[in-house]
Amino acid sequence: MIEENKQLLEFNTFRVWAKARYFAEINRPDEFMKLVESNIYQENKDNILFLWWGSNMLLTGDFDGLVIKNNIKTMRLTSFDDTSATLTVWWWYNRHELVEFCARKGRRGIENLALIPGSVWAAPIQNIGAYGVEVESVIKTVKWFDLTSGNIRALNHRECHFAYRDSVFKHELKDKFFITHVTFVFSKEPQPHLEYGALGELSSDASLMDIVEKICNIRASKLPSISEMWTAWSFFKNPIISEEQFMEIQQSFPDIKHRIVDGEEPRYKLAAGQLLELAWVKKGEKEWMVGTYENHCLVLVNHGEKSGAKIRDFAQSLQQRVKGMTGISLEVEVNII
Numbered sequence: 001m002i003e004e005n006k007q008l009l010e011f012n013t014f015r016v017w018a019k020a021r022y023f024a025e026i027n028r029p030d031e032f033m034k035l036v037e038s039n040i041y042q043e044n045k046d047n048i049l050f051l052w053w054g055s056n057m058l059l060t061g062d063f064d065g066l067v068i069k070n071n072i073k074t075m076r077l078t079s080f081d082d083t084s085a086t087l088t089v090w091w092w093y094n095r096h097e098l099v100e101f102c103a104r105k106g107r108r109g110i111e112n113l114a115l116i117p118g119s120v121w122a123a124p125i126q127n128i129g130a131y132g133v134e135v136e137s138v139i140k141t142v143k144w145f146d147l148t149s150g151n152i153r154a155l156n157h158r159e160c161h162f163a164y165r166d167s168v169f170k171h172e173l174k175d176k177f178f179i180t181h182v183t184f185v186f187s188k189e190p191q192p193h194l195e196y197g198a199l200g201e202l203s204s205d206a207s208l209m210d211i212v213e214k215i216c217n218i219r220a221s222k223l224p225s226i227s228e229m230w231t232a233w234s235f236f237k238n239p240i241i242s243e244e245q246f247m248e249i250q251q252s253f254p255d256i257k258h259r260i261v262d263g264e265e266p267r268y269k270l271a272a273g274q275l276l277e278l279a280w281v282k283k284g285e286k287e288w289m290v291g292t293y294e295n296h297c298l299v300l301v302n303h304g305e306k307s308g309a310k311i312r313d314f315a316q317s318l319q320q321r322v323k324g325m326t327g328i329s330l331e332v333e334v335n336i337i
C-alpha cells in the first residue's frame with residue numbers, strides 16, 4: 001500500500017520531522033517488483049529514497065518523491081566448508097544479527113563491526129568500519145537493481161571501488177541502485193584485529209564470542225542507545241591528506257594525531273574529532289536544540305530540533321571553523337537528503 005504525506009520521524013535516528021510525498025513498505029521481494037510496476041513508482045523513479053533505520057542520513061526537508069522502507073529478511077548460506085563460508089544475504093538483514101550468527105558458527109571477519117546499527121545492504125554503500133576493520137574485507141559481490149533499466153546487476157569486490165567510508169554507490173551509481181544481495185566470504189582462520197583501544201586487553205587467542213562481547217561492552221559504555229540519543233553518530237569523515245598538506249599542518253600543530261595510509265603515495269589520515277577541538281569546538285557544545293555529544297565532538301546530537309536543515313546548518317558552521325583554523329575541509333559522512 002502506498003501512503004501519501006507520510007511522516008518519517010520514526011524512520012530516521014536523528015528523529016527530525018520530514019514528510020514523504022509517497023511512502024511504501026515492502027515485506028517480500030515480490031512486493032518490490034509489484035511496486036516497480038505501479039504508476040507512482042514509474043512517475044517518481046528519478047526520485048526514490050530507500051531506507052531501513054535511517055541511521056546514516058539527515059533529512060533536511062520533505063521528500064518530494066517515493067520513500068521505500070525495506071523490511072524483507074532472508075539469508076542463504078551458499079557454501080560452508082572447513083576453511084571458509086560464503087554467505088549471501090538477500091535484501092534486508094540486521095547487521096548485528098549477522099555478526100552474532102557468524103560468531104556462533106566460528107566464521108571470522110566482521111566481529112569488530114558488532115553493534116553498528118543498520119542493515120546489511122547499507123553496509124557496502126559507505127563501507128562501514130570500526131575498530132580497525134572495514135566491511136569490504138569480507139565482501140565478494142554486491143547485487144543491485146538498476147533503477148534506470150530495471151535489470152538486476154552485480155559488481156565484484158574490485159568494481160565496488162571501496163575506500164574509507166566510500167564506494168562506487170556514493171559516486172557513479174548514486175541514486176541509480178537498490179542493493180538486493182550482498183555475498184560475503186568469511187574465514188575460519190583466526191586473524192583478530194585487536195590493536196584498537198580496550199580491545200588490546202584481550203589475549204591474542206580470544207574467542208570470536210569474546211571479541212563480539214568486548215566490542216558490545218565498549219560500544220555500550222561509549223554510546224547511549226539510539227532511542228535515548230538522537231544521532232547518526234560520526235557526522236564527519238576523518239580527513240585523508242597529502243604529505244605536503246600534512247607537513248604544513250604539522251608546522252602549526254606539532255601534536256596533530258595521524259595514521260599513515262597504505263598506498264603508492266604516502267597519505268595521512270587525521271582525526272576529525274581533534275581538528276574540531278583545535279577549532280575550539282567543545283564537547284557538549286549546544287546551539288539551540290542541536291549540539292555535539294558530551295563525550296565526542298565528532299558526534300552531532302539532536303536535542304529536540306524538528307528541522308534537519310538546522311542540524312545541517314550547525315554542521316556547516318563547524319566545518320567553517322575547522323577550515324578557518326586548520327585549512328582542512330571536513331567531509332560529511334552522513335547522507336544529507
Ligand SMILES: Cc1cc2nc3c(=O)[nH]c(=O)nc-3n(C[C@H](O)[C@H](O)[C@H](O)COP(=O)(O)OP(=O)(O)OC[C@H]3O[C@@H](n4cnc5c(N)ncnc54)[C@H](O)[C@@H]3O)c2cc1C
Pocket residue numbers: 013049050051052053054055056057116117118119120121122123125126127128129130177178179180223226231232233234335
Ligand atoms: C549510534 C550509531 C553508531 C554508529 N556507528 C558506526 C560505526 O562504528 N561505523 C560506521 O561505519 N557507521 C556507523 N554508524 C552509521 C550507520 O550505522 C551505518 O552507516 C549504517 O550502514 C546505516 O544503515 P541503515 O540501514 O540505517 O541505512 P540508512 O540510514 O537507512 O541508509 C543509508 C543510505 O543508504 C541508502 N540505502 C540504504 N539501503 C539501501 C539499499 N538497499 N539500496 C540503495 N540504497 C540504500 C539510503 O538511501 C541512504 O542514503 C553509526 C550510526 C549510529 C546511529
